[in-house]
Amino acid sequence: MATQTPARQRRRGHDPESVLSIAVGVFNERGYDGTSMEDLARALGVTKSAIYYHVPGKEQLLSRALDRALDGLFAMVADPRAGSGPAIDRLEYVVRQSVRILIDRLPYVTLLLRVRGNSATEQAALERRRDFDRFVSQLVKEAAAEGGIRADVDPALVTRLLFGAVNSITEWYQPARGASAEDLSDALLKMLFNGLRAQPSRPGDGTGPEN
Structure with a gap:
Protein backbone atom coordinates (compact mmCIF):
# COMPACT_ATOMS: atom_id res chain seq x y z
CA MET A 1 0.00 0.00 0.00
CA ALA A 2 1.30 3.44 -0.92
CA THR A 3 2.26 5.77 1.88
CA GLN A 4 -0.07 8.76 2.23
CA THR A 5 1.42 12.21 1.83
CA PRO A 6 1.11 14.63 4.77
CA ALA A 7 -1.27 16.79 2.70
CA ARG A 8 -3.54 13.81 2.07
CA GLN A 9 -3.47 12.89 5.75
CA ARG A 10 -4.49 16.43 6.70
CA ARG A 11 -7.23 16.47 4.07
CA ARG A 12 -8.81 13.31 5.40
CA GLY A 13 -8.63 14.56 8.99
CA HIS A 14 -10.45 17.88 8.56
CA ASP A 15 -13.97 18.50 9.78
CA PRO A 16 -15.97 21.76 9.99
CA GLU A 17 -14.58 22.53 13.45
CA SER A 18 -10.93 22.14 12.48
CA VAL A 19 -11.49 24.11 9.29
CA LEU A 20 -12.98 26.96 11.34
CA SER A 21 -10.20 26.86 13.93
CA ILE A 22 -7.42 27.01 11.35
CA ALA A 23 -9.23 29.68 9.33
CA VAL A 24 -9.54 31.91 12.39
CA GLY A 25 -5.81 31.59 12.98
CA VAL A 26 -5.13 32.71 9.41
CA PHE A 27 -7.63 35.59 9.67
CA ASN A 28 -5.91 36.82 12.83
CA GLU A 29 -2.46 36.52 11.27
CA ARG A 30 -3.17 38.04 7.87
CA GLY A 31 -6.35 40.02 8.49
CA TYR A 32 -9.69 38.86 7.15
CA ASP A 33 -9.58 41.14 4.10
CA GLY A 34 -6.01 40.07 3.38
CA THR A 35 -6.84 36.35 3.45
CA SER A 36 -7.76 34.57 0.23
CA MET A 37 -9.27 31.13 -0.21
CA GLU A 38 -5.86 30.11 -1.56
CA ASP A 39 -4.32 31.15 1.77
CA LEU A 40 -6.86 29.07 3.66
CA ALA A 41 -6.34 26.06 1.40
CA ARG A 42 -2.59 26.31 1.91
CA ALA A 43 -2.94 26.50 5.70
CA LEU A 44 -5.27 23.51 5.72
CA GLY A 45 -3.20 21.51 3.27
CA VAL A 46 -6.19 20.96 0.98
CA LEU A 66 -17.78 35.87 15.19
CA ASP A 67 -20.84 34.02 16.45
CA GLY A 83 -30.08 39.69 35.68
CA SER A 84 -30.98 39.66 39.36
CA GLY A 85 -29.49 40.85 42.63
CA PRO A 86 -27.53 43.99 43.50
CA ALA A 87 -26.22 45.68 40.37
CA ILE A 88 -22.64 45.80 41.66
CA ASP A 89 -22.66 42.01 42.10
CA ARG A 90 -24.10 41.54 38.60
CA LEU A 91 -21.49 43.87 37.15
CA GLU A 92 -18.70 41.96 38.87
CA TYR A 93 -20.13 38.69 37.52
CA VAL A 94 -20.28 40.08 33.97
CA VAL A 95 -16.69 41.32 34.10
CA ARG A 96 -15.41 38.07 35.58
CA GLN A 97 -17.25 35.92 33.04
CA TYR A 108 -12.50 34.11 18.17
CA VAL A 109 -12.71 37.13 20.51
CA THR A 110 -9.48 38.48 19.02
CA LEU A 111 -11.04 38.31 15.56
CA LEU A 112 -14.24 39.96 16.81
CA LEU A 113 -12.32 42.91 18.23
CA ARG A 114 -10.58 43.47 14.87
CA VAL A 115 -13.60 43.67 12.58
CA ARG A 116 -14.40 47.12 11.21
CA GLY A 117 -17.77 46.71 9.52
CA ASN A 118 -16.51 46.19 5.97
CA SER A 119 -19.20 43.63 5.15
CA ALA A 120 -22.76 42.77 6.18
CA THR A 121 -21.39 40.01 8.40
CA GLU A 122 -19.05 42.40 10.20
CA GLN A 123 -21.78 45.03 10.56
CA ALA A 124 -24.11 42.49 12.15
CA ALA A 125 -21.38 41.47 14.58
CA LEU A 126 -20.69 45.09 15.51
CA GLU A 127 -24.39 45.67 16.18
CA ARG A 128 -24.43 42.70 18.54
CA ARG A 129 -21.36 44.14 20.27
CA ARG A 130 -23.20 47.44 20.69
CA ASP A 131 -26.14 45.57 22.23
CA PHE A 132 -23.75 44.04 24.75
CA ASP A 133 -22.19 47.43 25.48
CA ARG A 134 -25.64 48.91 26.10
CA PHE A 135 -26.41 46.08 28.52
CA VAL A 136 -23.24 46.75 30.48
CA SER A 137 -23.78 50.52 30.43
CA GLN A 138 -27.25 50.05 31.90
CA LEU A 139 -25.78 47.79 34.57
CA VAL A 140 -23.25 50.49 35.44
CA LYS A 141 -26.07 53.06 35.73
CA GLU A 142 -27.97 50.77 38.08
CA ALA A 143 -24.88 50.17 40.21
CA ALA A 144 -24.34 53.93 40.50
CA ALA A 145 -28.00 54.55 41.36
CA GLU A 146 -27.84 51.89 44.08
CA GLY A 147 -24.67 53.37 45.53
CA GLY A 148 -22.53 50.38 44.59
CA ILE A 149 -20.12 52.51 42.55
CA ARG A 150 -19.43 56.23 42.42
CA ALA A 151 -22.02 58.21 40.51
CA ASP A 152 -19.83 61.10 39.32
CA VAL A 153 -18.40 59.31 36.25
CA ASP A 154 -20.31 58.89 32.98
CA PRO A 155 -21.60 55.26 32.80
CA ALA A 156 -20.77 55.07 29.07
CA LEU A 157 -17.19 56.09 29.85
CA VAL A 158 -16.98 53.58 32.68
CA THR A 159 -18.17 50.87 30.30
CA ARG A 160 -15.55 51.77 27.68
CA LEU A 161 -12.73 51.90 30.21
CA LEU A 162 -13.82 48.70 31.93
CA PHE A 163 -14.09 46.65 28.76
CA GLY A 164 -11.14 48.39 27.18
CA ALA A 165 -9.12 46.80 29.97
CA VAL A 166 -10.79 43.41 29.47
CA ASN A 167 -10.36 43.45 25.69
CA SER A 168 -6.70 44.50 25.91
CA ILE A 169 -5.96 40.99 27.21
CA THR A 170 -6.15 39.75 23.62
CA GLU A 171 -3.08 41.84 22.74
CA TRP A 172 -0.67 40.27 25.21
CA TYR A 173 -2.10 37.11 26.77
CA GLN A 174 -0.29 33.88 25.95
CA PRO A 175 -2.13 30.75 27.14
CA ALA A 176 1.06 28.74 27.56
CA ARG A 177 2.61 31.30 29.91
CA GLY A 178 -0.29 33.43 31.11
CA ALA A 179 -2.22 33.45 34.34
CA SER A 180 -5.56 31.68 34.62
CA ALA A 181 -8.83 33.41 33.81
CA GLU A 182 -9.56 33.50 37.54
CA ASP A 183 -6.23 35.18 38.29
CA LEU A 184 -6.76 37.76 35.56
CA SER A 185 -10.33 38.59 36.58
CA ASP A 186 -9.31 38.86 40.26
CA ALA A 187 -6.54 41.34 39.43
CA LEU A 188 -8.78 43.31 37.07
CA LEU A 189 -11.59 43.60 39.59
CA LYS A 190 -9.24 44.68 42.35
CA MET A 191 -7.71 47.42 40.22
CA LEU A 192 -10.87 48.71 38.61
CA PHE A 193 -13.31 48.30 41.48
CA ASN A 194 -11.00 49.11 44.39
CA GLY A 195 -8.29 51.22 42.77
CA LEU A 196 -4.52 50.76 42.72
CA ARG A 197 -3.63 53.10 45.56
CA ALA A 198 -2.79 51.18 48.73
CA GLN A 199 -5.01 52.12 51.63
CA PRO A 200 -3.23 53.25 54.81
CA SER A 201 -3.47 50.78 57.64
CA ARG A 202 -5.45 51.72 60.71
CA PRO A 203 -4.70 50.68 64.29
CA GLY A 204 -6.46 47.47 65.15
CA ASP A 205 -7.83 46.71 61.67
CA GLY A 206 -5.42 43.84 61.05
CA THR A 207 -3.90 45.45 57.94
CA GLY A 208 -0.68 46.65 59.51
CA PRO A 209 1.24 47.13 62.73
CA GLU A 210 -0.53 49.12 65.40
CA ASN A 211 0.93 52.50 66.36
Whole structure:
Protein backbone atom coordinates (compact mmCIF):
# COMPACT_ATOMS: atom_id res chain seq x y z
CA MET A 1 0.00 0.00 0.00
CA ALA A 2 1.30 3.44 -0.92
CA THR A 3 2.26 5.77 1.88
CA GLN A 4 -0.07 8.76 2.23
CA THR A 5 1.42 12.21 1.83
CA PRO A 6 1.11 14.63 4.77
CA ALA A 7 -1.27 16.79 2.70
CA ARG A 8 -3.54 13.81 2.07
CA GLN A 9 -3.47 12.89 5.75
CA ARG A 10 -4.49 16.43 6.70
CA ARG A 11 -7.23 16.47 4.07
CA ARG A 12 -8.81 13.31 5.40
CA GLY A 13 -8.63 14.56 8.99
CA HIS A 14 -10.45 17.88 8.56
CA ASP A 15 -13.97 18.50 9.78
CA PRO A 16 -15.97 21.76 9.99
CA GLU A 17 -14.58 22.53 13.45
CA SER A 18 -10.93 22.14 12.48
CA VAL A 19 -11.49 24.11 9.29
CA LEU A 20 -12.98 26.96 11.34
CA SER A 21 -10.20 26.86 13.93
CA ILE A 22 -7.42 27.01 11.35
CA ALA A 23 -9.23 29.68 9.33
CA VAL A 24 -9.54 31.91 12.39
CA GLY A 25 -5.81 31.59 12.98
CA VAL A 26 -5.13 32.71 9.41
CA PHE A 27 -7.63 35.59 9.67
CA ASN A 28 -5.91 36.82 12.83
CA GLU A 29 -2.46 36.52 11.27
CA ARG A 30 -3.17 38.04 7.87
CA GLY A 31 -6.35 40.02 8.49
CA TYR A 32 -9.69 38.86 7.15
CA ASP A 33 -9.58 41.14 4.10
CA GLY A 34 -6.01 40.07 3.38
CA THR A 35 -6.84 36.35 3.45
CA SER A 36 -7.76 34.57 0.23
CA MET A 37 -9.27 31.13 -0.21
CA GLU A 38 -5.86 30.11 -1.56
CA ASP A 39 -4.32 31.15 1.77
CA LEU A 40 -6.86 29.07 3.66
CA ALA A 41 -6.34 26.06 1.40
CA ARG A 42 -2.59 26.31 1.91
CA ALA A 43 -2.94 26.50 5.70
CA LEU A 44 -5.27 23.51 5.72
CA GLY A 45 -3.20 21.51 3.27
CA VAL A 46 -6.19 20.96 0.98
CA THR A 47 -7.58 22.25 -2.30
CA LYS A 48 -10.08 25.10 -2.44
CA SER A 49 -12.76 22.66 -3.54
CA ALA A 50 -12.17 20.68 -0.35
CA ILE A 51 -12.90 23.81 1.73
CA TYR A 52 -16.14 24.36 -0.18
CA TYR A 53 -17.17 20.87 0.91
CA HIS A 54 -17.33 22.20 4.49
CA VAL A 55 -18.37 25.82 4.00
CA PRO A 56 -19.84 27.91 1.11
CA GLY A 57 -17.16 30.59 1.30
CA LYS A 58 -14.83 32.76 3.32
CA GLU A 59 -17.52 35.02 4.76
CA GLN A 60 -19.44 32.07 6.19
CA LEU A 61 -16.30 31.10 8.09
CA LEU A 62 -16.08 34.66 9.41
CA SER A 63 -19.74 34.58 10.46
CA ARG A 64 -19.30 31.32 12.36
CA ALA A 65 -16.18 32.62 14.07
CA LEU A 66 -17.78 35.87 15.19
CA ASP A 67 -20.84 34.02 16.45
CA ARG A 68 -18.54 31.78 18.50
CA ALA A 69 -17.32 34.85 20.40
CA LEU A 70 -20.65 36.69 20.64
CA ASP A 71 -22.77 33.69 21.59
CA GLY A 72 -20.62 33.22 24.67
CA LEU A 73 -21.25 36.80 25.77
CA PHE A 74 -25.00 36.63 25.24
CA ALA A 75 -25.29 33.28 27.00
CA MET A 76 -23.72 35.06 29.98
CA VAL A 77 -26.16 37.98 29.67
CA ALA A 78 -29.06 35.51 29.81
CA ASP A 79 -27.73 33.89 32.99
CA PRO A 80 -29.82 34.76 36.08
CA ARG A 81 -26.65 35.91 37.86
CA ALA A 82 -26.41 38.76 35.33
CA GLY A 83 -30.08 39.69 35.68
CA SER A 84 -30.98 39.66 39.36
CA GLY A 85 -29.49 40.85 42.63
CA PRO A 86 -27.53 43.99 43.50
CA ALA A 87 -26.22 45.68 40.37
CA ILE A 88 -22.64 45.80 41.66
CA ASP A 89 -22.66 42.01 42.10
CA ARG A 90 -24.10 41.54 38.60
CA LEU A 91 -21.49 43.87 37.15
CA GLU A 92 -18.70 41.96 38.87
CA TYR A 93 -20.13 38.69 37.52
CA VAL A 94 -20.28 40.08 33.97
CA VAL A 95 -16.69 41.32 34.10
CA ARG A 96 -15.41 38.07 35.58
CA GLN A 97 -17.25 35.92 33.04
CA SER A 98 -16.18 38.16 30.16
CA VAL A 99 -12.56 37.47 31.04
CA ARG A 100 -13.25 33.74 31.21
CA ILE A 101 -14.99 33.77 27.81
CA LEU A 102 -12.14 35.76 26.31
CA ILE A 103 -9.57 33.25 27.55
CA ASP A 104 -11.67 30.22 26.56
CA ARG A 105 -12.37 31.60 23.07
CA LEU A 106 -9.29 33.75 22.62
CA PRO A 107 -8.81 33.44 18.81
CA TYR A 108 -12.50 34.11 18.17
CA VAL A 109 -12.71 37.13 20.51
CA THR A 110 -9.48 38.48 19.02
CA LEU A 111 -11.04 38.31 15.56
CA LEU A 112 -14.24 39.96 16.81
CA LEU A 113 -12.32 42.91 18.23
CA ARG A 114 -10.58 43.47 14.87
CA VAL A 115 -13.60 43.67 12.58
CA ARG A 116 -14.40 47.12 11.21
CA GLY A 117 -17.77 46.71 9.52
CA ASN A 118 -16.51 46.19 5.97
CA SER A 119 -19.20 43.63 5.15
CA ALA A 120 -22.76 42.77 6.18
CA THR A 121 -21.39 40.01 8.40
CA GLU A 122 -19.05 42.40 10.20
CA GLN A 123 -21.78 45.03 10.56
CA ALA A 124 -24.11 42.49 12.15
CA ALA A 125 -21.38 41.47 14.58
CA LEU A 126 -20.69 45.09 15.51
CA GLU A 127 -24.39 45.67 16.18
CA ARG A 128 -24.43 42.70 18.54
CA ARG A 129 -21.36 44.14 20.27
CA ARG A 130 -23.20 47.44 20.69
CA ASP A 131 -26.14 45.57 22.23
CA PHE A 132 -23.75 44.04 24.75
CA ASP A 133 -22.19 47.43 25.48
CA ARG A 134 -25.64 48.91 26.10
CA PHE A 135 -26.41 46.08 28.52
CA VAL A 136 -23.24 46.75 30.48
CA SER A 137 -23.78 50.52 30.43
CA GLN A 138 -27.25 50.05 31.90
CA LEU A 139 -25.78 47.79 34.57
CA VAL A 140 -23.25 50.49 35.44
CA LYS A 141 -26.07 53.06 35.73
CA GLU A 142 -27.97 50.77 38.08
CA ALA A 143 -24.88 50.17 40.21
CA ALA A 144 -24.34 53.93 40.50
CA ALA A 145 -28.00 54.55 41.36
CA GLU A 146 -27.84 51.89 44.08
CA GLY A 147 -24.67 53.37 45.53
CA GLY A 148 -22.53 50.38 44.59
CA ILE A 149 -20.12 52.51 42.55
CA ARG A 150 -19.43 56.23 42.42
CA ALA A 151 -22.02 58.21 40.51
CA ASP A 152 -19.83 61.10 39.32
CA VAL A 153 -18.40 59.31 36.25
CA ASP A 154 -20.31 58.89 32.98
CA PRO A 155 -21.60 55.26 32.80
CA ALA A 156 -20.77 55.07 29.07
CA LEU A 157 -17.19 56.09 29.85
CA VAL A 158 -16.98 53.58 32.68
CA THR A 159 -18.17 50.87 30.30
CA ARG A 160 -15.55 51.77 27.68
CA LEU A 161 -12.73 51.90 30.21
CA LEU A 162 -13.82 48.70 31.93
CA PHE A 163 -14.09 46.65 28.76
CA GLY A 164 -11.14 48.39 27.18
CA ALA A 165 -9.12 46.80 29.97
CA VAL A 166 -10.79 43.41 29.47
CA ASN A 167 -10.36 43.45 25.69
CA SER A 168 -6.70 44.50 25.91
CA ILE A 169 -5.96 40.99 27.21
CA THR A 170 -6.15 39.75 23.62
CA GLU A 171 -3.08 41.84 22.74
CA TRP A 172 -0.67 40.27 25.21
CA TYR A 173 -2.10 37.11 26.77
CA GLN A 174 -0.29 33.88 25.95
CA PRO A 175 -2.13 30.75 27.14
CA ALA A 176 1.06 28.74 27.56
CA ARG A 177 2.61 31.30 29.91
CA GLY A 178 -0.29 33.43 31.11
CA ALA A 179 -2.22 33.45 34.34
CA SER A 180 -5.56 31.68 34.62
CA ALA A 181 -8.83 33.41 33.81
CA GLU A 182 -9.56 33.50 37.54
CA ASP A 183 -6.23 35.18 38.29
CA LEU A 184 -6.76 37.76 35.56
CA SER A 185 -10.33 38.59 36.58
CA ASP A 186 -9.31 38.86 40.26
CA ALA A 187 -6.54 41.34 39.43
CA LEU A 188 -8.78 43.31 37.07
CA LEU A 189 -11.59 43.60 39.59
CA LYS A 190 -9.24 44.68 42.35
CA MET A 191 -7.71 47.42 40.22
CA LEU A 192 -10.87 48.71 38.61
CA PHE A 193 -13.31 48.30 41.48
CA ASN A 194 -11.00 49.11 44.39
CA GLY A 195 -8.29 51.22 42.77
CA LEU A 196 -4.52 50.76 42.72
CA ARG A 197 -3.63 53.10 45.56
CA ALA A 198 -2.79 51.18 48.73
CA GLN A 199 -5.01 52.12 51.63
CA PRO A 200 -3.23 53.25 54.81
CA SER A 201 -3.47 50.78 57.64
CA ARG A 202 -5.45 51.72 60.71
CA PRO A 203 -4.70 50.68 64.29
CA GLY A 204 -6.46 47.47 65.15
CA ASP A 205 -7.83 46.71 61.67
CA GLY A 206 -5.42 43.84 61.05
CA THR A 207 -3.90 45.45 57.94
CA GLY A 208 -0.68 46.65 59.51
CA PRO A 209 1.24 47.13 62.73
CA GLU A 210 -0.53 49.12 65.40
CA ASN A 211 0.93 52.50 66.36
